[in-house]
Amino acid sequence: MQRIGVFVCHCGSNIAATVDVKKVVEMAAREPGVVHAEDYQYMCSEAGQAKIAAAIAEKKLTGIVVCSCSPRMHEATFRKCAERAGLNPYMVEIANIREHCSWIHKNMEEATEKAVILARAAIAKVNLNAPLKPGESRVTKRALVIGGGIAGIQSALDIADAGYEVDIVEKTPSIGGRMAQLDKTFPTLDCSACILTPKMVEAAAHEKINIYTYSEVEKISGFVGDFTVDIRKKARSIDANKCTGCGACQEKCPSKKSLSEFNRGLNTRSAIYTPFAQAIPNVPVIDREACIKFKTGKCGICSKVCAAGAVDYEQKDEIFTEKYGAIVVATGFDTIKLDKYDEYAYNQSKDVITSLELERVMNAAGPTKGHLERLSDGKHPEHIVFVQCVGSRCSDERGKPYCSKICCMYTAKHAMLIRDKYPDVKVTVFYIDVRTPGKNFDEFYRRAVEEYGVNYIKGQVGKVAPQPDGSLLVQASDLLDNKQIKMKADMVVLATAIEPDPSVRPLATMLTASIDTNNFLTEAHPKLRPVESPTAGIFLSGVCQGPKDIPETVAQAGAAAVKAIGLLAKDKLTTNPCTAKADELLCNGCSTCANVCPYGAISYEVKLINDHGVREDRRIAVVNNALCQGCGACTVACPSGAMDLQGFSNRQIIAEVDAICR
Amino acid sequence: MPLNEKTGEFTPKIVAFCCNWCSYAGADLAGSSRLAYPAEVKIIRVPCSCRVNPMFILRAFEKGADGVILCGCHPGDCHYSTGNYYARRRMTLLFSMLDYIGVEKGRTRVEWVSAAEGVKFSTTMNEFAAKIHELGPNVRLEDLRCKN
Numbered sequence: 001m002q003r004i005g006v007f008v009c010h011c012g013s014n015i016a017a018t019v020d021v022k023k024v025v026e027m028a029a030r031e032p033g034v035v036h037a038e039d040y041q042y043m044c045s046e047a048g049q050a051k052i053a054a055a056i057a058e059k060k061l062t063g064i065v066v067c068s069c070s071p072r073m074h075e076a077t078f079r080k081c082a083e084r085a086g087l088n089p090y091m092v093e094i095a096n097i098r099e100h101c102s103w104i105h106k107n108m109e110e111a112t113e114k115a116v117i118l119a120r121a122a123i124a125k126v127n128l129n130a131p132l133k134p135g136e137s138r139v140t141k142r143a144l145v146i147g148g149g150i151a152g153i154q155s156a157l158d159i160a161d162a163g164y165e166v167d168i169v170e171k172t173p174s175i176g177g178r179m180a181q182l183d184k185t186f187p188t189l190d191c192s193a194c195i196l197t198p199k200m201v202e203a204a205a206h207e208k209i210n211i212y213t214y215s216e217v218e219k220i221s222g223f224v225g226d227f228t229v230d231i232r233k234k235a236r237s238i239d240a241n242k243c244t245g246c247g248a249c250q251e252k253c254p255s256k257k258s259l260s261e262f263n264r265g266l267n268t269r270s271a272i273y274t275p276f277a278q279a280i281p282n283v284p285v286i287d288r289e290a291c292i293k294f295k296t297g298k299c300g301i302c303s304k305v306c307a308a309g310a311v312d313y314e315q316k317d318e319i320f321t322e323k324y325g326a327i328v329v330a331t332g333f334d335t336i337k338l339d340k341y342d343e344y345a346y347n348q349s350k351d352v353i354t355s356l357e358l359e360r361v362m363n364a365a366g367p368t369k370g371h372l373e374r375l376s377d378g379k380h381p382e383h384i385v386f387v388q389c390v391g392s393r394c395s396d397e398r399g400k401p402y403c404s405k406i407c408c409m410y411t412a413k414h415a416m417l418i419r420d421k422y423p424d425v426k427v428t429v430f431y432i433d434v435r436t437p438g439k440n441f442d443e444f445y446r447r448a449v450e451e452y453g454v455n456y457i458k459g460q461v462g463k464v465a466p467q468p469d470g471s472l473l474v475q476a477s478d479l480l481d482n483k484q485i486k487m488k489a490d491m492v493v494l495a496t497a498i499e500p501d502p503s504v505r506p507l508a509t510m511l512t513a514s515i516d517t518n519n520f521l522t523e524a525h526p527k528l529r530p531v532e533s534p535t536a537g538i539f540l541s542g543v544c545q546g547p548k549d550i551p552e553t554v555a556q557a558g559a560a561a562v563k564a565i566g567l568l569a570k571d572k573l574t575t576n577p578c579t580a581k582a583d584e585l586l587c588n589g590c591s592t593c594a595n596v597c598p599y600g601a602i603s604y605e606v607k608l609i610n611d612h613g614v615r616e617d618r619r620i621a622v623v624n625n626a627l628c629q630g631c632g633a634c635t636v637a638c639p640s641g642a643m644d645l646q647g648f649s650n651r652q653i654i655a656e657v658d659a660i661c662r
Numbered sequence: 663m664p665l666n667e668k669t670g671e672f673t674p675k676i677v678a679f680c681c682n683w684c685s686y687a688g689a690d691l692a693g694s695s696r697l698a699y700p701a702e703v704k705i706i707r708v709p710c711s712c713r714v715n716p717m718f719i720l721r722a723f724e725k726g727a728d729g730v731i732l733c734g735c736h737p738g739d740c741h742y743s744t745g746n747y748y749a750r751r752r753m754t755l756l757f758s759m760l761d762y763i764g765v766e767k768g769r770t771r772v773e774w775v776s777a778a779e780g781v782k783f784s785t786t787m788n789e790f791a792a793k794i795h796e797l798g799p800n801v802r803l804e805d806l807r808c809k810n
Contacts, residue, residue: 099693
């Protein structure tokens, strides 16, 4: 028989305001096995934990129930507390009377009754708990960073500087990511390439960093400290060791009609190409769908002009397997598709562009060599209209419900840069709200209005109509003056919502990392563990977790790196002891459990079994505790009821069911 | 029949099995976002929806539950890769069998709730509790039991 202590937390007034804690203590004390019950203001505080420790010692408790917040919050805290007091940490159960009770119910009587029942269920469970001992697993001292944008580069540099090997996997032919496409950055107006390219070079030159560009993660298995990852290195059709990066092949390539991904499709590139001049590695890729040699078998000009003999049409995709202890996800973002926004005429007029396209237009290496001109006729514009929140803060299914966070600031930047370089160009911005929280952000926006005379109008654009004379008619509402406006513009720039890069969805499935309804990766705790995934060993860097600007991305990338370093610095990890276990007397070795196990943790061995005096050799399921993750699939599949899950046993769960339905 | 002693109203017993990684976290989010649902719903934490043995659900009904709901990660998002697929198959079979023996389909439900779907958790529980109120006490299974 257990000797159980019940500790009911007030959580200040978070619990005590809706749950009569004294009543919970009183009712819990009547439950079988309970020899001690008390309440306290904050059980998780030092004083609260001291009370638990004292009760464990004085009352010789063999199990405790803490009625408090979610176990996802403080289970670890109370387990450690029990362990320090000499109690096995797995003899602790939490009754969640805050998130699942006091915070969602208003009626005190109802909430108290529910809290009593939840406490009762936890007591019933702990009565059947058994002490468990965690095992140990090894840590592979190598990290994988998925995504080679500024987030991935920063995380990789920080991990590598701490002395660990890092591999960066980037799906495009070069690292650099979105930041490489930007012209200037707010609020300091630094040239984006000038601050990014040194970091790219540093990453490439770092002895601890390996960069796999034009590569994708194909398969991930394993768990924290010991992930096994298959990486597909797509065929570049170039031998990177021979290529000198001279560029002759790109110049002579006769197929020059493919849209440039780097320039957002605003101009074209050759079939053999490097995405941009500062690309790392400076090794081109052959786009096999556009290449004449691959399409018709004739041509081969690039091979002929390559003095180094680096072109290799026979090259094949290469898949290799590598082991990692930690994985940092830095997959970044893309802008949403505007197909459903007919009102902005994005698909009808070349002069309606997204802000990211404007970055390329303003960039000296862009399609217009940095000259601000209309893409339809090359004319200098007289009036540019910016439209904010295109697809952001959107209540219908065409857009995204969230704020993309960066648009207010980059629009102020664009407006300012245009007015600075071309004082003759009139700039109008339509906005819902201007959001500028951040260091020197509001000052920056005010400069755009006050110093540069950008015309900000609070209102929404209802329609952009291309006119026969080539101009664009913008119809909008002015919310402050409460009137409808019509104005002629030469260019319209849409501050298009950002969304996680589409590659993150299949990746999250491979990582078994949770993802929210907008495809942003979920953090382990929104406030206290913002750079970790709930799946141990996976860390989040940059926009894959939520919209953010460059300084925030870099900060988060560093934080993710520190978390990964903390993991890699350990030689061994303790494993979850809540693993499956087969009852040797009941098991008949049928293999059903092994078939459903997602980790291959179950094997079979022939063992001499003494079944009530009958000794015989039997085939018995054996669970490898280092591999078992404790999902419990096998426990339900087992036809003879031999398999059970420690910590969540059949008897424990049934005891909870009984306590709730009593 | 579970009637409230004071009001004489029907207060159903509803058991919700929630997987640790998605739905339990979703319930936590509903809590921290203060999204109310009836106190009749009591949650049992399991590591994965595939840990829920049909036996647990039968036990709940045997002990007088009026409704049982199983919540797990969305298909494809299972923390253990494939657990919720097993749960889905098992529950499909179990629920049709239960319906046959008199526990109406409305008293059982499987729902996928991610860690980010506090709103969905709360809405689901409100809907489910409303459905159980509509169906009334689970007398049909009680009738089948040997009562003295």
